[in-house]
Amino acid sequence: MAIKNKQLVVMHYELKVNGAQIETNFDGSPIEFSYGTGEIIPGLEEAIQDMNEGETKEVKIPAEKAYGKHDPSLTETLPISDFEGIDLEIGLVLEADDDNGDLIKATVTEVTKDEVTVDYNHPFADCDLDFKVFIKRIV
Secondary structure, X not given: OEXXXXXXXXXXXXXXXXXXXXXXXXXOOOEEEEOOOOOOOHHHHHHHOXXXXXXXXXXXXXXXXXXXXXXXXXXXXXXXXXHOOOOOOOOOEEEEEOOOOOEEEEEEEEEOOOEEEEEOOOOOOOOOEEEEEEEEEEO
């Protein structure tokens, strides 16, 4: 029986970007999510909609249905004095709470003697994602 909205899906997956494995849970615990509620990226949810318990599938999720295109407006250059006590380097992911108390992440993309440029785009923005999924259980 294929997955339906609001059903609990128990799934193993492997994620590759540009042929490199980024993460997998095939050797560990599966993820659990309520299908159709936006808990996973839209393209993956769409790709598994007709799958059944016990089924394995490989799918390519285009960037537009994953983490979107890179948005240049989501970068910001700040004075280096805002980062006092932090060992800054390109690629460092910084975490902070926004005004609502929600966690935000930014990646350092440039460091000069006076300024730091950070990028708030998801690290996989502009990336097509290759998934191998196994539907372990549908409840």
